[in-house]
Amino acid sequence: MIQARRKIGFHLFFKSGFRLIFLTAIFLIGIRWTKGAGYLDVYSILVRPILPGTAQSEWLKEGQNIEKNIRLQILEKDNIRLRRALSLKETHNxxxxxxxxxxxxxxxxxxxxxxxxxxxxxxxxxxxxxxxxxxxxxxxxxxxxxxxxxxxxxxxxxxxxxxxxxxxxxxxxxxxxxxxxxxxxxxxxxxxxxxxxxxxxxxxxxxxxxxxxxxxxxxxxxxxxxxxxxxxxxxxxxxxxxxxxxxxx
Amino acid sequence: MAKNNKKLLFIFNTIFLPAIIISSPDLLKINGISPCWPVIWLLPFSLKNTPWKSSIASIVLGIFLDSFTISDVSYIPSLFLLSLVWSQYGLHNKKIELYFNIGLMAVFGTAVVGLSIWIQKIMLYSFLRNNWFYSWSIYAFTTEVLITGLVAPFFSSWLLFMYKKN
Known part of the structure; x- marks a missing residue:
């Protein structure tokens, strides 16, 4: 049976190795267009179990508290020294x-x-x-x-x-x-x-x-x-x- | 039996009541305010005893309670007045065991105690004279009346029952 030339071309295209090239090109264009969104989303899902959780934020807070305590101690010492210099009352912590x-x-x-x-x-x-x-x-x-x-x-x-x-x-x-x-x-x-x-x-x-x-x-x-x-x-x-x-x- | 009742009364009057006044348990509070325990105790005692005995008991109770307060305001005047009124009422009325009657008398007694403290505070602290009708006093007064009215029918009627049994 004789088929239309255009239909034969399309059939040949899918049957041949051109199909792979075509799909790869579409895939690459998609990735470029979405700026790698799919990859990034999959990556974020995969690494979710090993992400730094609440523990790390607690460490950070603890570190900040230590820093604040040290600063407070320094300021208190300064305060006591200055109060003594001015002969004012002190708080004995x-x-x-x-x-x-x-x-x-x-x-x-x-x-x-x-x-x-x-x-x-x-x-x-x-x-x-x-x-x-x-x-x-x-x-x-x-x-x-x-x-x-x-x-x-x-x-x-x-x-x-x-x-x-x-x-x-x-x-x-x-x-x-x-x-x-x-x-x-x-x-x-x-x-x-x-x-x-x-x-x-x-x-x-x-x-x-x-x-x-x-x-x-x-x-x-x-x-x-x-x-x-x-x-x-x-x-x-x-x-x-x-x-x-x-x-x- | 009478001996057991006496024991129970003794335990209630000497251990339970002072303990509950000192510890002021949150379970028996409305918004941080406890029932007026002296009224709950004095009401059945005065109803059962003569004015003479009741007035002495009220003074003793007042002295005891004043040691747990932190200012010069005293419970004694209001408790003394209540003991006289209730003992007179108790001598002439025989049907006073009803919960409702006891509750109403406790409400009246708490209102008298509250007013007495309120007036004494106004007299004692000059700055309260300009603010005598402010929210705290009304709050303390109404809440104490309410919680005592709820608690008294249980404790006071039981105490009255025990006094009558002895």
Whole structure:
């Protein structure tokens, strides 16, 4: 049977070695056009089991933490040296007593924590208690094996603080909630929302520069002096372990 | 039997109640506020005993509780008043075993204790005078009333039952 010349040519092309050349060319054009996407995708799937996983990111974080700790130690040493040069109070980091919270009353009429270290461990009335986030209160009373910590939130509890950015002092007064009131001593507080509130370097009762909280609201027009509402950074409701600073400076 | 009841009461009054006041377990708290345990204890005692005995018990209980607080505010005035009211009520009313009655009396008692503490705090701390009606006081007051009203029918009615048995 006589076939059309064009059909015969096509048949011959697929039957002959030209087919291989044609397919290879198509394949190469495809790879060039997609910039090797197929290869890269297959490669990424194949190497997925041996990729550096969470372990490596943890090593990196650990390394960064070590670096930060070293820098912190250097800065602390500098700070101590400069404070000594200026005859200011110091914080003795090595004299901390860790204690567990054994009873908690952080929202009722009286706001305090009971901790499992007392006079036997060298805890005295008035010592500073810190937790994750900063200052949480002062030792109110001690027994032989326990101590009671009066929280900063307890109504009537007042401590001297300052805002480092403005260098203005104030009295932080507990109002029963996690947002105590900061009553400024100056007519013009210069404070802004977001300012960090710390213990005053001039305080004779507390160690200097302990973080307390962040300013959340300011009323500059209040009489007789302006006041701010401070959000505490440490949450006494969630803290199970605290540290008592044996020497308040 | 009566001897066993006395033992149970003794254990409850001398060990369980102080332990629960000191440890303030989270299980019996609403949003961090415990029931008013002195009210739960004093209510059945006052209902069963004479005003004289109840008032002495309230003062002793008040002194005990004041040692666990951290300011000069005292439980004694409110507990003393409640002991007198409840003992008078108990002397004239015989049908007071109902859970609902006990719960209502505990709610009333907790409200009196809460108001007393609130007023004393306002008198004691000058800065609270300008902020006497702020959220914390209302929160502490209402939550304590609520949780005591829920817990009292169980504990107080059981205590009253035990006192009556002896």
């Amino acid at each position: 090595e004299e901390k007593i860790s204690a567990a919270v054994i009873s908690r009353s952080s929202r009722s009429w009286w706001q305090y924590l009971e901790i499992n270290k007392g006079a036997k461990d060298g805890i005295l009335k008035g010592q500073t208690v810190i937790g994750p986030g900063g200052l949480i209160g002062l030792i109110d009373s001690t027994t032989l094996f326990t101590s009671r910590v009066r929280l900063l939130t307890d109504p009537g509890h007042q401590v001297g603080v300052w805002i480092d950015r403005t260098k203005r002092h104030g009295i932080l007064t507990g109002m029963g909630t996690n947002r105590p009131k900061l009553i400024f001593l100056n007519k013009n507080s210069l404070a802004k929302i977001g300012d960090a509130v710390t213990t005053s370097p001039a305080s004779t009762l507390l160690p200097p520069n302990l973080i307390i909280g962040i300013v959340q609201f300011i009323d500059e027009k209040a009489l007789p002096t302006p006041y701010a509402i401070v959000q505490l950074t440490a949450s006494p409701e969630a803290i199970d372990w605290v540290q008592v600073l044996k020497d308040n400076g």
